[in-house]
Amino acid sequence: MRRSDRRSADRERRYDPAVVSALTAGLMLLVAAYGIAALVLTAMGRAPREYLVIASMVLSALVVVMVAIAAGLLVAGERPDELGTFVGYLVVAVVVLPLGTLWALTERSRWGTGVLAVACFTLLVVMVRLQDLWSTTGG
Amino acid sequence: MGEPRPTYSGPGRILVAVYAVFALAATARAGVQIATRFDEAPVAYLLSAFAAVVYIVATIALARSGPAARRVALVACSVELIGVVVVGTVSLVMPEAFPDETVWSGFGRGYGFVPLVLPVLGLLWLRRSAGDERVGHRLR
Numbered sequence: 168m169r170r171s172d173r174r175s176a177d178r179e180r181r182y183d184p185a186v187v188s189a190l191t192a193g194l195m196l197l198v199a200a201y202g203i204a205a206l207v208l209t210a211m212g213r214a215p216r217e218y219l220v221i222a223s224m225v226l227s228a229l230v231v232v233m234v235a236i237a238a239g240l241l242v243a244g245e246r247p248d249e250l251g252t253f254v255g256y257l258v259v260a261v262v263v264l265p266l267g268t269l270w271a272l273t274e275r276s277r278w279g280t281g282v283l284a285v286a287c288f289t290l291l292v293v294m295v296r297l298q299d300l301w302s303t304t305g306g
Numbered sequence: 307m308g309e310p311r312p313t314y315s316g317p318g319r320i321l322v323a324v325y326a327v328f329a330l331a332a333t334a335r336a337g338v339q340i341a342t343r344f345d346e347a348p349v350a351y352l353l354s355a356f357a358a359v360v361y362i363v364a365t366i367a368l369a370r371s372g373p374a375a376r377r378v379a380l381v382a383c384s385v386e387l388i389g390v391v392v393v394g395t396v397s398l399v400m401p402e403a404f405p406d407e408t409v410w411s412g413f414g415r416g417y418g419f420v421p422l423v424l425p426v427l428g429l430l431w432l433r434r435s436a437g438d439e440r441v442g443h444r445l446r
Contacts, residue, residue, distance in 0.1 A: 220342050
């Protein structure tokens with residue numbers, strides 16, 4: 168794309184794509200860190216503790232913020248590839264960690280912690296897919 | 307060996323979680339394929355839908371306790387293993403038979419080969435968690 172085209176495309180947008188992708192990347196790092204921590208704790212044989220549950224709730228809240236931003240951009244007229252798939256991924260992104268945490272808490276053993284890791288890595292895959300679909304938006 | 311333990315306990319928790327993810331992923335994928343472009347590859351998309359049903363049944367059966375649920379889980383995991391091996395082989399030998407991907411294409415390549423490993427782990431876990439169930443039935 169020529170520079171002048173890019174400028175005019177940016178001017179039409181009401182947000183800075185770089186900021187949104189930086190925020191998403193930051194959140195993905197947090198989710199990955201949590202997933203790795205859960206994996207290590209599983210290997211160490213630790214049952215899910217309170218701090219892990221609180222961290223999962225904080226991450227879930229941040230995901231809700233991210234999804235709200237994406238939803239807002241959709242309403243504002245942004246169109247990613249495969250809109251239906253994109254919206255489906257947004258819904259999954261919101262529910263996967265809370266549901267995984269509930270399922271984890273009913274098993275007070277290392278396997279509960281393992282479920283948290285599974286939920287986290289699923290969320291990560293969903294976020295990567297969302298990024299893929301979004302990166303082609305707006306041209 | 308000992309009493310049978312529920313398939314959703316211990317390591318089974320993780321198994322059920324992963325199955326649930328695949329049930330959701332396969333259902334969503336089949337749903338989108340059938341809703342948006344069914345005419346392009348009806349066989350592949352019907353197969354996607356079939357795989358989705360198998361994952362849903364396996365998830366529910368593994369998440370429940372009792373001999374009936376265990377039998378259903380056994381059938382679902384077996385069908386899943388056969389499905390992934392057959393579809394995986396056919397998709398490599400005759401790629402033209404599958405113009406579009408399914409969960410089981412290329413032995414689950416698009417999903418990090420998890421679809422190939424999952425039924426094996428499921429069957430191993432069903433066996434492992436069964437304990438002395440058969441003996442128990444005889445005694446009762």
